[in-house]
Amino acid sequence: xxxxxxxxxxxxxxxxxxxxxxxxxxxxxxxxxxxxxxxxxxxxxxxxxxxxxxxxxxxxxxxxxxxxxxxxxxxxxxxxxxxxxxxxxxxxxxxxxxxxxxxxxxxxxxxxxxxxxxxxxxxxxxxxxxxxxxxxxxxxxxxxxxxxxxxxxxxxxxxxxxxxxxxxxxxxxxxxxxxxxxxxxxxxxxxxxxxxxxxxxxxxxxxxxxxxxxxxxxxxxxxxxxxxxxxxxxxxxxxxxxxxxxxxxxxxxxxxxxxxxxxxxxxxxxxxxxxxxxxxxxxxxxxxxxxxxxxxxxxxxxxxxxxxxxxxxxxxxxxxxxxxxxxxxxxxxxxxxxxxxxxxxxxxxxxxxxxxxxxxxxxxxxxxxxxxxxxxxxxxxxxxxxxxxxxxxxxxxxxxxxxxxxxxxxxxxxxxxxxxxxxxxxxxxxxxxxxxxxxxxxxxxxxxxxxxxxxxxxxxxxxxxxxxxx
Amino acid sequence: xxxxxxxxxxxxxxxxxxxxxxxxxxxxxxxxxxxxxxxxxxxxxxxxxxxxxxxxxxxxxxxxxxxxxxxxxxxxxxxxxxxxxxxxxxxxxxxxxxxxxxxxxxxxxxxxxxxxxxxxxxxxxxxxxxxxxxxxxxxxxxxxxxxxxxxxxxxxxxxxxxxxxxxxxxxxxxxxxxxxxxxxxxxxxxxxxxxxxxxxxxxxxxxxxxxxxxxxxxxxxxxxxxxxxxxxxxxxxxxxxxxxxxxxxxxxxxxxxxxxxxxxxxxxxxxxxxxxxxxxxxx
Numbered sequence: 001x002x003x004x005x006x007x008x009x010x011x012x013x014x015x016x017x018x019x020x021x022x023x024x025x026x027x028x029x030x031x032x033x034x035x036x037x038x039x040x041x042x043x044x045x046x047x048x049x050x051x052x053x054x055x056x057x058x059x060x061x062x063x064x065x066x067x068x069x070x071x072x073x074x075x076x077x078x079x080x081x082x083x084x085x086x087x088x089x090x091x092x093x094x095x096x097x098x099x100x101x102x103x104x105x106x107x108x109x110x111x112x113x114x115x116x117x118x119x120x121x122x123x124x125x126x127x128x129x130x131x132x133x134x135x136x137x138x139x140x141x142x143x144x145x146x147x148x149x150x151x152x153x154x155x156x157x158x159x160x161x162x163x164x165x166x167x168x169x170x171x172x173x174x175x176x177x178x179x180x181x182x183x184x185x186x187x188x189x190x191x192x193x194x195x196x197x198x199x200x201x202x203x204x205x206x207x208x209x210x211x212x213x214x215x216x217x218x219x220x221x222x223x224x225x226x227x228x229x230x231x232x233x234x235x236x237x238x239x240x241x242x243x244x245x246x247x248x249x250x251x252x253x254x255x256x257x258x259x260x261x262x263x264x265x266x267x268x269x270x271x272x273x274x275x276x277x278x279x280x281x282x283x284x285x286x287x288x289x290x291x292x293x294x295x296x297x298x299x300x301x302x303x304x305x306x307x308x309x310x311x312x313x314x315x316x317x318x319x320x321x322x323x324x325x326x327x328x329x330x331x332x333x334x335x336x337x338x339x340x341x342x343x344x345x346x347x348x349x350x351x352x353x354x355x356x357x358x359x360x361x362x363x364x365x366x367x368x369x370x371x372x373x374x375x376x377x378x379x380x381x382x383x384x385x386x387x388x389x390x391x392x393x394x395x396x397x398x399x400x401x402x403x404x405x406x407x408x409x410x411x412x413x414x415x416x417x418x419x420x421x422x423x424x425x426x427x428x429x430x431x432x433x434x435x436x437x438x439x440x441x442x443x444x445x446x447x448x449x450x451x452x453x454x455x456x457x458x459x460x461x462x463x464x465x466x467x468x469x470x
Numbered sequence: 471x472x473x474x475x476x477x478x479x480x481x482x483x484x485x486x487x488x489x490x491x492x493x494x495x496x497x498x499x500x501x502x503x504x505x506x507x508x509x510x511x512x513x514x515x516x517x518x519x520x521x522x523x524x525x526x527x528x529x530x531x532x533x534x535x536x537x538x539x540x541x542x543x544x545x546x547x548x549x550x551x552x553x554x555x556x557x558x559x560x561x562x563x564x565x566x567x568x569x570x571x572x573x574x575x576x577x578x579x580x581x582x583x584x585x586x587x588x589x590x591x592x593x594x595x596x597x598x599x600x601x602x603x604x605x606x607x608x609x610x611x612x613x614x615x616x617x618x619x620x621x622x623x624x625x626x627x628x629x630x631x632x633x634x635x636x637x638x639x640x641x642x643x644x645x646x647x648x649x650x651x652x653x654x655x656x657x658x659x660x661x662x663x664x665x666x667x668x669x670x671x672x673x674x675x676x677x678x679x680x681x682x683x684x685x686x687x688x689x690x691x692x693x694x695x696x697x698x699x700x701x702x703x704x705x706x707x708x709x710x711x712x713x714x715x716x717x718x719x720x721x722x723x724x725x726x727x728x729x730x731x732x733x734x735x736x737x738x739x740x741x742x743x744x745x746x747x748x749x750x751x752x753x
Contacts, residue, residue, distance in 0.1 A: 173689050175507060175514075175554040183691075212556035214689055218493050241693040243707060250707070250726050252733040256693035262686050267513060275538065276513040276686075277737040357736075360729040407690050409712065 005042035008111030013118055018331040022301050025187040025270055028328060029093075032115075034074070037122040041069035043107060044114045051104035052116060057456030058091075058156070060084040062101055062116055069119060078127035081120060086159030086202065087152065087455065089128060089194045090181060092121025095452045096322050128197055135204045141165040143469050146229040148215045148410065151179020152451045153235035153442030155202060156458030157465075162205040164466050169229075171213040176266065179237055180443075181451070183266040184258070184292065186299050189325075192265075216409035221417070221438060231437045231465045234425060235458060238443035239407025243400055244287070248345030253279055253362035257288070257296040257401035264299050279397050283307045285365050287342055288401030289314070290448070294325040296399045297334050308334050309393060313341040313370050313383040339370040341383065343390065345398050364394045403448050414438070422447060431461030432468075439465055471551040472506075475528050480610040483535050484578055485544050486520070492527030494557045500585040501563030501680065501716055504529060505688045507554040508542045514686055515539050518582040518657075518715070519558060529557075532581030532610070538741035559688045560715045563655065563678065568595050572644070572651045572675075573619075574637050574666050575601045576658020577608065582680060583657045584611050591618030598651070599623070600640050602662070606631035637662060638669040645673045653678060656719065660728045667719035677719030681710045683730060697730070698723040 014030040015021070021028050032040065044066040052062040060081055068077035081088045097103075097117035105113030145161050147154045150172040158168045176182050178195040203209065213219060215236070224232050241256030243249045255263075260278070263269040267276035280303035286296045289312035297308045310329070312319060315338050319326055330336065346364040350356035369389035372381035406423035418426045418434035424447055425440040427433050433440050441457025443449055476488040494504060503518045521530035535544050546552060563586050565571075571590050575583035580601045590597050599619040603609050604627045616622050623640040624632030633640070641654070656666040657680040667677045685695035690712040697714075699706045699721040708714065 173556065174687060175556070183687075212554050213493065214556060214559065217557065217559055217689075218497060237691070240690050240709065240712075243693075243696075245707075250696060250698055250730065252730060259686060259692035259694045262692050267686065268511070275511055275741065277734040277741075279733075357732075360726075407712075409689060 055104040089124035150177040153454035153458035160462035234440040238404035282396030293401035430464035498558035499562035502558035504557030574656040579658030602637040664724035
């Protein structure tokens with residue numbers, strides 16, 4: 001066995017330079033080489049108590065897969081991960097590992113934790129590049145399960161159930177499978193071919209994917225039971241974008257982050273001569289401080305914006321986005337306007353010519369300065385307006401990235417499905433809803449959250465569905 | 471892939487397609503819409519359902535060739551396939567309990583108004599239809615409207631067919647003569663729906679308008695189709711894809727909707743010219 005690498009720092013992840021990557025949609029992080037992966041794996045102490053596993057929502061057997069990397073058995077390492085995760089190449093890229101597995105790593109007490117996410121990504125990419133092992137189809141048990149939505153929760157639930165022999169059909173409203181992994185997370189953070197590959201793997205496990213089916217419209221949950229499905233998992237995602245309710249939000253040039261990202265990602269508006277238009281170039285303000293806001297800002301930059309602002313009402317410390325994303329955004333030159341809150345979006349208006357083509361297009365955003373006051377119920381210090389501190393920033397486009405509210409389509413068409421005051425589907429600890437045989441997870445339950453927590457809920461529900469139908 | 475089972479040209483710029491989509495055909499009701507993509511690179515475009523045939527599992531759409539996508543769609547023939555077809559989306563037009571209704575359709579909007587007129591007729595309501603077009607060559611669905619209407623008024627801008635003038639003229643006359651409609655349902659260009667609403671306002675007749683803003687997913691995810699309603703002096707944001715496409719005409723901010731409809735005007739003109747050039751090269 002190789003010696004433990006006692007370097008306090010983890011191996012650096014090679015990335016495209018900020019100057020280079022700000023102009024293209026290729027992936028920012030380039031991934032470890034075999035040598036670097038082994039060196040990083042050798043930093044793992046293989047703790048008997050496995051604190052890292054306790055931090056993982058899908059309970060990947062982390063020390064075991066890392067031990068295989070140490071020996072150069074990359075494919076074996078992949079097999080260990082894939083027993084717990086249906087989407088290793090995705091998780092290795094977008095999980096907030098720093099708050100999960102890596103936060104519990106013993107090496108992090110003095111120095112940096114093992115780069116678990118980077119190793120997971122390395123192993124998954126190795127498998128996707130070199131492996132000729134076809135996933136093994138499990139003997140069918142003849143029981144049909146319907147999954148609504150092909151995002152991270154749905155795909156995870158589908159994969160786990162297919163491995164147990166269920167006949168799984170995933171219904172997707174859009175024309176491409178992947179949910180937020182396709183329409184939301186941009187190419188430079190999660191290449192679409194990686195999502196497509198993970199979906200292909202599920203198909204090889206026997207999962208059927210039906211695109212262009214909107215449950216609640218094309219079919220209802222009750223009809224799925226009539227069609228012979230014995231259980232249904234609802235992973236329909238967060239849905240309706242929130243707006244602030246300030247003047248000017250319907251001006252031309254104001255997007256929700258969902259719309260802006262969908263135009264660029266799903267509809268490929270970032271390509272040359274796209275068939276779907278997007279407003280690009282000029283100065284752009286993104287309102288919000290989450291991962292989605294970072295994605296929107298960095299996408300706008302790559303689409304050719306001359307200047308991109310993030311407008312966030314709290315300070316750097318409270319920014320909810322992943323640290324790495326914020327760091328990348330700053331390196332790329334995104335201008336953070338912190339402790340600022342928009343009060344109005346200003347539109348162009350030529351009173352002398354109602355036909356002026358610039359009329360009703362955005363020309364700026366008016367903000368007020370904020371300061372942090374008393375902590376709120378979640379312990380975050382509440383931002384308070386500083387009187388008479390209004391100022392304007394000249395921009396051409398505003399992207400609202402302040403969260404979403406659950407989509408009402410399924411709730412309003414399913415008898416006996418209870419939701420909470422915010423519209424989220426109510427579930428118990430197994431993911432079971434108020435309706436027999438109907439389970440739910442992901443953003444449809446929690447409101448906007450992370451890919452991995454959605455996957456965790458898909459996994460929990462798959463286990464419960466198996467127990468229910470067995 | 472979805473097969474085009476039939477294609478008809480209703481006039482030189484308006485095409486009727488029947489598309490095989492059994493699940494959609496099984497559910498679609500008048501007033502709902504579908505979203506399609508012509509091919510793998512295509513944009514998602516909404517079209518209101520113009521009819522269904524449940525036995526054949528087909529959905530009818532009628533569209534005007536106005537931009538790059540409709541131009542591309544018009545090149546598809548019977549037996550060809552389109553990439554995607556999803557629906558039915560939106561809320562069906564509410565017609566329950568209506569006994570006497572005035573349908574006001576403009577241009578290709580008549581294609582959407584017609585199934586509503588038909589559904590009203592079939593449930594025993596008295597239907598007055600006012601349909602307007604730019605000129606004689608663009609008149610569509612006259613026979614179909616005639617079948618289900620007690621009174622039919624055809625208007626053209628240039629007077630080459632029916633009466634010369636716009637749809638608000640006969641509407642105003644009828645209302646002034648004391649016709650008591652339970653509701654006016656109007657579908658067509660935004661400017662027309664705005665003026666139909668204004669015409670009806672003094673008479674206090676409820677007006678339902680069918681909005682057709684730019685949208686992407688059509689399921690309440692992107693928010694691109696938002697519009698503003700003025701409800702009791704308060705501005706309320708609604709999403710046409712899940713809350714509509716039908717709204718109370720008196721509440722809709724038409725000027726804002728018209729302005730939003732022009733957001734990609736320049737892009738669309740450019741794309742249309744490109745596509746025309748492309749097709750010319752192919753010929």
